[in-house]
Amino acid sequence: MNYIYIDKEPELKKALEHLSKGNIWFIDTETTPKDIRLFQVALEKGPIYIIDFLYIKSAKDFIKDIISTKGIVGHNLKFDLKYFLKYDIHPYTTFDTMIGAQLIGLNRVSLSNVYNHFTGEVLDKKEQFSNWGVKELTQNQLLYAAKDVEVLRLLYEKLKKELDKEPIIIDILQKSRVANVFNLRSSYAIVEMGFVQELAKIEYTGISIDQSEIEKQKQALLSKTQKIAMDFYINYRIDISSPKKLGEFLEKKLKIPMLHTQKDNISTDDSILMEYLDNEDKKVRDLISKVLEFRKLHKLQEKLEEVLGYSQNERIHPEFWQIGTITGRMSSLKPNVQNIPRELRNILKAKEGYTLVIGDFSQIELRIAADYVGDEIMISVINKGEDLHRFTASIITNKDPKDITKEERQMAKAANFGLIYGMSERSLAIYAKNSYGVEMTKEEARRFRDVFFHTFQGIKAWHDGIKKELRTKGEVHTKTMLGKPLTAHTFTDAANYPIQGTGAELLKLAVLIFAQEIKKSSLDASVVNLIHDEIVVETKKDQATEVSKLLEKAMKKAGSIVLRHVNVESEVITNNTWIK
DNA sequence: TACGGTAGCTCG
DNA sequence: GTACGAGCTACCGTAC
Numbered sequence: 001m002n003y004i005y006i007d008k009e010p011e012l013k014k015a016l017e018h019l020s021k022g023n024i025w026f027i028d029t030e031t032t033p034k035d036i037r038l039f040q041v042a043l044e045k046g047p048i049y050i051i052d053f054l055y056i057k058s059a060k061d062f063i064k065d066i067i068s069t070k071g072i073v074g075h076n077l078k079f080d081l082k083y084f085l086k087y088d089i090h091p092y093t094t095f096d097t098m099i100g101a102q103l104i105g106l107n108r109v110s111l112s113n114v115y116n117h118f119t120g121e122v123l124d125k126k127e128q129f130s131n132w133g134v135k136e137l138t139q140n141q142l143l144y145a146a147k148d149v150e151v152l153r154l155l156y157e158k159l160k161k162e163l164d165k166e167p168i169i170i171d172i173l174q175k176s177r178v179a180n181v182f183n184l185r186s187s188y189a190i191v192e193m194g195f196v197q198e199l200a201k202i203e204y205t206g207i208s209i210d211q212s213e214i215e216k217q218k219q220a221l222l223s224k225t226q227k228i229a230m231d232f233y234i235n236y237r238i239d240i241s242s243p244k245k246l247g248e249f250l251e252k253k254l255k256i257p258m259l260h261t262q263k264d265n266i267s268t269d270d271s272i273l274m275e276y277l278d279n280e281d282k283k284v285r286d287l288i289s290k291v292l293e294f295r296k297l298h299k300l301q302e303k304l305e306e307v308l309g310y311s312q313n314e315r316i317h318p319e320f321w322q323i324g325t326i327t328g329r330m331s332s333l334k335p336n337v338q339n340i341p342r343e344l345r346n347i348l349k350a351k352e353g354y355t356l357v358i359g360d361f362s363q364i365e366l367r368i369a370a371d372y373v374g375d376e377i378m379i380s381v382i383n384k385g386e387d388l389h390r391f392t393a394s395i396i397t398n399k400d401p402k403d404i405t406k407e408e409r410q411m412a413k414a415a416n417f418g419l420i421y422g423m424s425e426r427s428l429a430i431y432a433k434n435s436y437g438v439e440m441t442k443e444e445a446r447r448f449r450d451v452f453f454h455t456f457q458g459i460k461a462w463h464d465g466i467k468k469e470l471r472t473k474g475e476v477h478t479k480t481m482l483g484k485p486l487t488a489h490t491f492t493d494a495a496n497y498p499i500q501g502t503g504a505e506l507l508k509l510a511v512l513i514f515a516q517e518i519k520k521s522s523l524d525a526s527v528v529n530l531i532h533d534e535i536v537v538e539t540k541k542d543q544a545t546e547v548s549k550l551l552e553k554a555m556k557k558a559g560s561i562v563l564r565h566v567n568v569e570s571e572v573i574t575n576n577t578w579i580k
Numbered sequence: 581t582a583c584g585g586t587a588g589c590t591c592g
Numbered sequence: 593g594t595a596c597g598a599g600c601t602a603c604c605g606t607a608c
Contacts, residue, residue, distance in 0.1 A: 242603065243587060261587075269588055299589055302601060325597050329592085336599045339591035365592090421595035431595085496596040503592090504597095532592040532597085 003048040003146035007055035015049045016066055023181055025070045025091075026152040029080045030132045030145055036083050037132040039063065040149045048146040054135075064089045071095060071181035073156050075111045075148070078322070081200035093177035095184075096196045097152060100159035102323040103192060103484065115151050118158045123151060163189040168483030172561060188482035188505060192322065195508045198515050198527065199322050199330075206317035207337070207528040207538070208351045210577070214304050217344070221301040228294045236287065240294050243268045254284060270295065303344055306335045315351075320530070327501040328484055329532060338531045346577040348529070350538045355576055357525070357544055359551045361506070361533040361559075362569040363388065368502045369420050371566040372481060375458025379565050389413040396451050411438050419452050420459055420499075422492040466494045480505055481562050503533060506562050511535060514554035523547055529578070536578060544574045 006012050019025065022043035030038040039059065042048040053059050064087065072091045074080055076098040084090070101109040101117070108114075112123035127144035160182065167186035178184055178193045232240040238249050247266025251258045256276070259267045268291075276288045310316045316335060324331025332338040340348070350356045366388055370378035381391045386401075393412035394401040404412075414432050423431065425445040432438040432445075440448070453460040469476045476494035478486045480501035488494035511527055514535070518525050525539035525547045535555070539547040552572045559568020573580070 239603095244603070263586070265587075267587090295589075299601090303590075306600065321598095324599095327597065329597060331598050333599060336591085339589085339599065341590060418595055422593095423595040424593070427595065490594065492593095492595050500592090500597060534592085 005050045007052040026073045026149050028148045032133045038145050040145050042149050048149045060087045067091050077196050078200045082204050085204045093181050094196045095182050095193050097155045104162045188484040191509050194512050202527050205526045206315045208349050210347050210349050214347050218304045221297050225297045310335050327497050328504040348578040354538050355541050355544050357537040357547050357574050359535045359570050359572040364533045367566045369499050371563040373458045373462040375456050395455050422495045510555045510558035513557050517550045548572045
């Protein structure tokens with residue numbers, strides 16, 4: 001392997017002269033906690049340059065100009081890009097081999113795992129956590145640094161080939177930077193590769209939190225939960241937060257017949273406990289309601305602690321996994337900002353002088369499902385701007401849509417979601433009860449289901465197709481609407497995956513379009529949170545109106561690119577804190 | 581005392 | 593025959 005170590009400016013200039021000839025740079029960095037130490041870069045052929053930032057203070061400035069015209073290939077680029085953002089370094093576009101590996105379905109996606117997957121050989125990673133702050137780097141450290149870039153060239157070729165197998169091609173995406181520079185055709189891969197850069201920005205930016213509001217709420221909750229727990233212990237001699245003790249008490253002391261979990265523990269979750277809220281024994285009623293109240297408040301308290309634990313100067317920097325789920329949805333951690341209870345959303349806010357602009361896709365999964373399966377009735381109801389839940393309710397009750405009660409509509413909402421994804425009659429009845437408090441007999445559930453599938457025959461045909469494929473092949477091969485392949489082993493997985501996966505693509509594409517528009521307009525706006533069908537943006541107060549318009553437009557545009565028959569709608573609001 | 585599994589709850 | 597996808601905390605049993 002041919003590498004050149006560079007620690008002087010004239011040599012750097014010479015190297016960059018050579019490097020400027022290629023459009024694609026294969027890169028990696030070695031870092032200390034605070035800073036970049038080495039920047040390794042190579043073209044598709046030729047030597048690997050190892051640039052030592054410790055000895056060339058001007059290196060960042062030289063690289064900054066050239067890299068803004070290059071497509072960079074790297075493994076887990078979000079990591080490197082966050083360092084780049086610190087120095088205002090912006091590559092032209094990106095191709096991430098870790099994301100690529102996840103997209104083709106590999107479970108273990110470290111550089112060495114992916115290398116091993118394609119070559120069968122082992123990549124030595126011993127030097128990875130060596131000290132990159134020392135003055136004199138060892139030969140082994142330099143060899144290791146160069147090798148990481150060397151393997152990228154191979155992985156890039158292999159992954160590109162795999163990603164472009166049977167691509168779904170969408171013209172407008174072919175004009176993107178990713179498609180042009182890397183000659184990539186597959187739509188989902190284009191979106192995911194471009195999105196890496198946006199996600200790095202989101203993590204780097206973080207989001208403001210209202211520390212005093214958190215403290216205030218925390219104290220209020222603490223005094224309430226402590227009182228409940230203490231009273232509970234005095235009355236029943238049980239730790240209220242122990243489901244095990246509670247279950248034993250209910251079953252053995254109060255002689256209540258309790259359901260058991262699969263592992264034979266006593267089930268004490270809220271939906272079970274709620275069954276006893278109308279128990280004839282006042283003691284039981286009081287006990288249950290105290291437990292439910294305690295759990296609710298305690299959960300909120302925990303979430304406040306979780307957020308507070310990651311606070312740095314009134315801001316948090318949650319991590320996002322770009323391919324966080326099998327379907328391609330993101331996940332969020334440290335803290336998880338995708339499951340903050342509605343009651344607590346006001347703890348996330350815009351910084352001083354700024355405001356949040358919040359965009360939501362309206363009923364996006366239903367729209368995707370209608371489009372995906374091509375259900376004519378569903379498509380026509382949605383595109384006429386009618387309320388699909390009300391429509392379903394009117395079909396089932398045989399009433400005029402305008403006479404549908406709130407309860408009937410809620411019921412139909414449960415049916416629309418559940419039945420599309422293969423929910424059973426039994427589950428439908430349970431779901432209706434738990435989520436909407438609607439009692440439903442098994443017979444009602446069955447009739448509900450029959451009418452639903454008789455009306456939405458596209459959905460019916462789609463389900464039948466899945467069942468047949470599952471019967472004959474034992475698994476189902478599906479694709480998102482941008483072409484990401486997904487394999488399912490159960491009927492319900494096969495019904496869910498492509499819809500949820502397409503939703504994830506739609507959100508990412510919307511963020512890309514929005515970011516592009518913001519860049520063109522030179523408005524001061526940053527995406528600060530993403531929650532599956534929602535985009536949260538922080539922007540200067542006096543630019544909020546303009547940013548709102550761009551966000552709404554970007555979301556609809558993304559919708560029109562991904563869906564071909566169904567209109568996509570978005571609702572955008574402006575608020576200082578994150579409230580819907 | 582450390583760790584993994586489970587239950588429970590939050591979000592979409 | 594089966595709605596799906598996540599992350600975090602506390603509890604609880606087990607291993608050391």
